[in-house]
Amino acid sequence: MYSIRNKLNFTIIASMIMVLSIAAVFLYVRVAGHVEKVFDDALYDKAQAMISLTELDEEGLEFDFAEDGVMLEFQEHQILQYYQLWENSVELLIKSPSLGETDLPRLGTEPGGHQFADMILPDGRAGRLIEINFMPRVEVEDDVEDPGYGAVIPPAEPITMVFARERETLDDTLFAIGSTIFGVIVIVLLLSGLLIWRLVGSGLSPLSYLAKQVSTIDESNLDARLNHEGDQTMEIAPIENQLNHLLERLQSAFEREKRFSANAAHELRTPLSELKTLAEVARMVPDDRQQVVSFFNDIGEISGQMEKMVATLLELSRSEAGLLRTDPENIELAQYCEEIWQHAINGEGAKKSLLTHIPEGLVIYTDREKLGMILSNLFINAVSYSPDNAEIEITAEIRNDNVVLEVKNASIDLKPEDILHMKDRFWRKQTIQGESGHSGLGLTLVEALAGVMKLDVNLRLDNQQTFMVTISGLSPSVH
Amino acid sequence: MKLLLVEDSERLQRSLSTGLRKHGFTVDQAFDGEQALSYTATNQYDVIVLDLMLPRIDGLTVLSKIRSEGNDCHVLILSANDQTEDRVRGLDLGADDYLVKPFAFNELVSRLGALNRRRSGIKNPVIEIEGVKVDSVARQVVFDDQPVALTPHEYQLLEFLARRRGRVFSHDQLIDQLYDAGSYVTRNAVEAHISSLRKRLHLVGAPRLVKTRRGFGYLVE
Numbered sequence: 001m002y003s004i005r006n007k008l009n010f011t012i013i014a015s016m017i018m019v020l021s022i023a024a025v026f027l028y029v030r031v032a033g034h035v036e037k038v039f040d041d042a043l044y045d046k047a048q049a050m051i052s053l054t055e056l057d058e059e060g061l062e063f064d065f066a067e068d069g070v071m072l073e074f075q076e077h078q079i080l081q082y083y084q085l086w087e088n089s090v091e092l093l094i095k096s097p098s099l100g101e102t103d104l105p106r107l108g109t110e111p112g113g114h115q116f117a118d119m120i121l122p123d124g125r126a127g128r129l130i131e132i133n134f135m136p137r138v139e140v141e142d143d144v145e146d147p148g149y150g151a152v153i154p155p156a157e158p159i160t161m162v163f164a165r166e167r168e169t170l171d172d173t174l175f176a177i178g179s180t181i182f183g184v185i186v187i188v189l190l191l192s193g194l195l196i197w198r199l200v201g202s203g204l205s206p207l208s209y210l211a212k213q214v215s216t217i218d219e220s221n222l223d224a225r226l227n228h229e230g231d232q233t234m235e236i237a238p239i240e241n242q243l244n245h246l247l248e249r250l251q252s253a254f255e256r257e258k259r260f261s262a263n264a265a266h267e268l269r270t271p272l273s274e275l276k277t278l279a280e281v282a283r284m285v286p287d288d289r290q291q292v293v294s295f296f297n298d299i300g301e302i303s304g305q306m307e308k309m310v311a312t313l314l315e316l317s318r319s320e321a322g323l324l325r326t327d328p329e330n331i332e333l334a335q336y337c338e339e340i341w342q343h344a345i346n347g348e349g350a351k352k353s354l355l356t357h358i359p360e361g362l363v364i365y366t367d368r369e370k371l372g373m374i375l376s377n378l379f380i381n382a383v384s385y386s387p388d389n390a391e392i393e394i395t396a397e398i399r400n401d402n403v404v405l406e407v408k409n410a411s412i413d414l415k416p417e418d419i420l421h422m423k424d425r426f427w428r429k430q431t432i433q434g435e436s437g438h439s440g441l442g443l444t445l446v447e448a449l450a451g452v453m454k455l456d457v458n459l460r461l462d463n464q465q466t467f468m469v470t471i472s473g474l475s476p477s478v479h
Numbered sequence: 480m481k482l483l484l485v486e487d488s489e490r491l492q493r494s495l496s497t498g499l500r501k502h503g504f505t506v507d508q509a510f511d512g513e514q515a516l517s518y519t520a521t522n523q524y525d526v527i528v529l530d531l532m533l534p535r536i537d538g539l540t541v542l543s544k545i546r547s548e549g550n551d552c553h554v555l556i557l558s559a560n561d562q563t564e565d566r567v568r569g570l571d572l573g574a575d576d577y578l579v580k581p582f583a584f585n586e587l588v589s590r591l592g593a594l595n596r597r598r599s600g601i602k603n604p605v606i607e608i609e610g611v612k613v614d615s616v617a618r619q620v621v622f623d624d625q626p627v628a629l630t631p632h633e634y635q636l637l638e639f640l641a642r643r644r645g646r647v648f649s650h651d652q653l654i655d656q657l658y659d660a661g662s663y664v665t666r667n668a669v670e671a672h673i674s675s676l677r678k679r680l681h682l683v684g685a686p687r688l689v690k691t692r693r694g695f696g697y698l699v700e
Contacts, residue, residue: 262560266532269559273580274491280584281498291497298490 004207008200013193024185031181032174039170040116043130047114047163050083051132054159057139058151061087061159063094074098081165082121087157089133098122104162107131111158121166129164205229206236214243222251256424263426267309267439271302278302309439315373316425316441319448326367326453330477333403334358337394340372344379352383358396363477364403370449375407377442378469382409384438385429385467403474411467419459423447480595480635481505481656482526485515485541486557487533495528495584502588503618503631503638507660512536519545522660524552526594528587531558531569539572546573553594557582592616599642606641608699609686613641622685632657633676640689640699649696673697 050071053064063085065071073081074096084095084104095103102122107129109115114132121127136156201208206228213226225247226240282295318324334356341354382392386409395406413429421427426440443459446469450457455473462468482499484506486492496506507522509515511534519527527545531538542554555576556569566577575597576590592615596602606613612621615638620627629637635657640648648656650666658664673689680688688699 262562265561266559269561269580270488270491273559273582274488274494276581277491277494277498277584281494281501284498284501295494298493302490 005200005204008204009193009197012196012200013189016192016196017189020185020189024181028178028181031177035173035177036170039128039167040130043116043128043163043165044114044132046165047130047132047161050161050163051134052137054085054136054161055139056136056153056156058153060154061093061136062139066094066096081163082127083161083163085162086160089158089160093159104129104164106160106162109133109160111135118167119164121164125166125168126171127164128167128170129162131160131162133158133160135159206233210236210240210243217247219254222247222254260425263440267426268306271306274302275299305439309441312439312441312445316445316448319452324370324449324452326370328365328367328475330363330365331368331371333362333364333396333405334360336368336371337375340375341379341392341394344376344383352386352389353391354379355391355393357393359398362396362398362403365475365477367453370453374446374449374471377446378407381438381442382407382467385412385414386410387412398476399472401476402472403476405471405474406468408466408468411461411465414461414465414467416461419461422459423457480525480591480639481507481523482528482591483507483509483515483518483522483524484528485509485512485533485538486528486530487511488530495587498584499588499591500631503635504591505635505657505659510534512538512541515541516544518660519550519552520548523655525598525656526553526555526591528555528557528591529574531556531560531565539568542569542572542574553598555587555590555594557587589616595642601642606638608641608644608688611680611685611688613638620680622680622683625683627679627683627685629676629679630672632672633679636672637676637689637699640697644699647692647696647698652696 050065053070055062055064066074074083075098080098082096082098082104084099085093086106087093089106089108099122105117105119107115107117109131111133114130116128116130119127119129136159138153138156140153209229210226213224217224225244228236228240232240278295278299282292285291315324337356337358338354345352345354379392386392390410392407392409395408397404397406418429423443423446424440425444427443428438428440447457450471453473455471458470458472460468460470480503482504484492484496484499486495486508487510489510492508492510496508499506507518507524509518513535515527515529515533516536518524529538529542533541536544538556538558542556545552545554553575554573555578556566556574557578557580558565558569559580561579569577575594578587578590592604596604596615604614604616606615610622611627614621618634620629620634620637636653639653639656650669653669654664654666657669673691677687677689680686689697690700691697
């Protein structure tokens with residue numbers, strides 16, 4: 001796991017080092033090149049000055065720069081600069097006293113050309129030379145009164161001149177330039193690094209704050225919600241909102257799960273408690289036959305209810321695991337509804353009637369067993385939760401090539417908000433708890449079975465307290 | 480010991496009340512919260528056994544209402560909710576004990592006995608008065624190592640008065656404490672039980688513990 005802040009800092013600083021290094025090298029190369037050129041130009045100018053002081057006349061070659069007192073930098077005691085000249089690149093013409101017995105190196109420059117090179121001076125210091133190949137200036141005497149007037153001037157031969165001087169000043173300048181650029185770059189990098197560290201930290205602070213808040217959330221405080229310090233940021237806002245929605249859903253799921261566990265525990269503990277107490281108390285009254293028989297009847301009822309609840313839970317579990325398959329067949333709807341109703345009314349022992357509004361001969365194509373379980377649960381609920389002598393209605397209509405089935409009954413004490421929870425497991429309206437035999441799983445099972453059969457189940461309560469369950473998506477017969 | 484059993488399961492009501500009566504408790508039965516409040520408004524109970532998930536008014540609301548009305552009887556919550564927060568909430572609202580379903584019937588009886596002892600201020604389950612030992616756990620009376628054969632009503636009467644030594648109780652108070660709210664009991668029945676109790680104690684040579692204050696009622700001194 002890596003830190004975004006560290007990675008950003010490292011990446012930006014490394015990029016800056018790279019960019020600034022390239023810029024520094026480029027700058028140094030440019031400046032150094034320019035300084036070196038200025039130095040070389042000075043060498044060249046000096047060499048040109050010396051060439052201009054070289055002339056050929058009737059007396060031969062004259063080197064005015066070599067005269068005493070003209071250019072003191074070539075004197076022996078002035079050991080800063082050196083020169084040496086050759087004729088036809090072979091014959092030594094003259095060299096500066098500063099060279100003593102040594103010679104300057106030759107580069108082999110083409111006639112009329114010049115070139116520069118670094119070298120080690122005779123005194124051991126680093127130096128730089130220019131080698132120029134030139135033709136000496138011929139001095140023709142045009143004064144007739146001059147004694148040399150009309151004298152023959154020897155033919156001019158190409159002369160190679162090497163002029164050298166120390167380059168310490170150049171190197172010092174280049175070093176100063178280099179170290180200044182390096183120093184500036186280092187300082188800029190240090191300051192930028194600090195600035196980047198702070199700015200990245202500041203920029204990522206909403207993320208850090210969010211991460212800190214998220215890290216404190218666990219299953220014990222799912223009611224916590226993420227918030228932000230100061231102004232909301234465009235980048236964090238959607239994350240924060242989505243996380244808050246996720247937390248809401250998670251909290252709701254945890255609460256549902258907790259409620260389910262508590263309800264499941266309650267639904268199982270209560271009959272267990274009844275069984276246990278019945279058994280213990282029955283042992284206390286072994287001679288009271290009537291009482292013991294009544295207890296056995298209770299035990300039978302409890303076992304039946306528990307069996308029904310376990311079967312329903314297993315059915316739900318199979319449905320959730322995707323193990324339930326549909327086996328459709330043609331069913332004559334009105335007749336089948338009547339069959340299921342008779343079965344339900346027997347089970348509940350109620351004296352209520354069913355009003356059927358189903359088109360005669362309507363045949364649907366669906367899973368008989370699952371539709372039976374759905375209708376049975378709806379009928380039993382309708383019978384249990386409607387006022388005495390209420391009529392239960394079942395209606396079937398064909399809408400958009402689908403059969404829509406609706407079961408409705410007058411309800412007792414049902415509120416609109418109850419509709420939201422009616423499909424929850426173990427949800428029951430409190431007033432009919434106790435010996436009702438309802439475990440609160442009926443509508444949950446209806447919903448699950450409808451899901452397997454790809455049907456929609458819709459619950460409604462109108463202003464007249466009529467409760468309606470609509471099942472849509474049933475297919476009419478294939479014939 | 481008079482208790483109100485508030486439980487919506489009729490089967491559990493039937494078995495519990497049978498067993499508790501067999502142990503000598505006087506049991507009134509309420510099947511929902513409204514009924515429970517109605518009973519507590521008109522009767523004095525030593526203990527209320529209260530389920531939490533009740534129709535109409537839930538158990539916790541019943542508990543907070545009876546406490547807000549100044550009723551200080553002991554309340555034992557009997558619930559299938561086993562979470563710590565449920566117990567804490569119940570005890571914080573003024574319950575004295577909490578028992579999770581399913582439970583052992585004997586444990587319930589013992590807890591009720593313990594609550595009753597706490598109420599009377601006598602922690603020893605065996606009360607001894609002038610050599611007569613009333614064992615509230617064994618529900619037995621012994622004098623001079625001889626057991627005294629008493630009916631459940633006679634035992635209840637003796638234990639009730641023994642736990643409240645020095646206090647005089649009228650016929651009506653004794654009827655209220657020792658019989659179910661639905662029972663029709665006359666003053667004569669109480670007098671008959673007192674007379675029978677005295678005779679049975681006398682048979683084993685025990686002193687005459689239950690005294691009469693003419694015009695006021697009965698007491699154990």
